[in-house]
Amino acid sequence: MTELADIRLAFERKKTELDLLREKYEDLNERKTEIVESFVDAAKARVLVQKVAKETLEELSMSVGDIVSQALSAVFQDPYTFIVDFVNRRNKTECDLLLKRGQLVASPMDATGGGVIDVASFALRSTFWMLSDNLRPILILDEPFKFVSWDLQDYCALTLKTISEQLGFQIIMVTHLNRIINSVDKNIELKQIKGISHAS
Numbered sequence: 001m002t003e004l005a006d007i008r009l010a011f012e013r014k015k016t017e018l019d020l021l022r023e024k025y026e027d028l029n030e031r032k033t034e035i036v037e038s039f040v041d042a043a044k045a046r047v048l049v050q051k052v053a054k055e056t057l058e059e060l061s062m063s064v065g066d067i068v069s070q071a072l073s074a075v076f077q078d079p080y081t082f083i084v085d086f087v088n089r090r091n092k093t094e095c096d097l098l099l100k101r102g103q104l105v106a107s108p109m110d111a112t113g114g115g116v117i118d119v120a121s122f123a124l125r126s127t128f129w130m131l132s133d134n135l136r137p138i139l140i141l142d143e144p145f146k147f148v149s150w151d152l153q154d155y156c157a158l159t160l161k162t163i164s165e166q167l168g169f170q171i172i173m174v175t176h177l178n179r180i181i182n183s184v185d186k187n188i189e190l191k192q193i194k195g196i197s198h199a200s
Contacts, residue, residue, distance in 0.1 A: 057086040057093070064127050071123035071163070072116065075148065075155040082120060097124075114147025119156065126163050139164075141173035145180065157183035 061084035068082035080099040087094055099108050099116065108117050122144055129139055145156040157180045164171050173180075181187055189200050 053093075060084070061086060064124070067127050068120050068123040071119055071126075071159055074159045074162075075119050075152050076116070080116060080120075082123075115145070115149060115152065118145045118147045119159070122159075123163075126167060129169060130167050137169040139169055139171050141171060141175075143175055144173055145177065146175075150177075150179065153177055153179035154183075156180060 064084045065082050069079070072079040072082060078101065080101045083096075083098040083100055083105070085096040085098060087096060097108060097120075098105055099120070108120060122141070125139065125141075144160070145153060148156050160171060160180070161183060175181060191198050191200070
């Protein structure tokens with residue numbers, strides 16, 4: 001009789017263990033389902049965020065590209081088109097700045113003269129200022145358009161004035177270019193006499 005009682009006791013223990021394992025299995029199965037659902041939701045959210053980011057970057061690249069292209073066409077007869085190209089490299093979004101004229105598409109540093117880079121960089125700085133809400137309405141420039149040929153400097157001066165008026169900011173700059181100096185609203189000339197700077 002004790003052998004039968006021992007067997008029953010062992011059976012009840014095993015049955016209890018089996019019930020506990022079944023409960024644990026059901027809990028784990030529910031947890032697995034929750035994790036899979038969370039993963040699917042996260043994947044959907046990631047796709048949505050990537051789509052919104054891509055559309056935002058495309059819109060930004062078109063806007064910036066248009067502004068810089070307009071500045072280039074205001075100065076040069078046969079202007080380049082400015083392209084902002086967002087690309088994925090090493091799982092990161094990077095930005096390539098390119099210039100296109102005809103079939104030629106290249107980096108500004110590789111394919112153009114300094115004048116084109118001067119105008120494009122001025123337009124980019126102006127655009128950055130415009131997109132940055134917290135900046136003061138002042139743009140400070142050091143020798144803008146110094147690589148633009150003298151016959152195009154009047155166009156550069158007009159571009160400076162137009163962008164300043166349209167975007168509503170003041171430009172403070174240092175320049176030696178007479179055609180740009182002659183177009184400014186206020187001119188302060190600095191001269192060094194015997195090692196001492198004098199302003200007039």
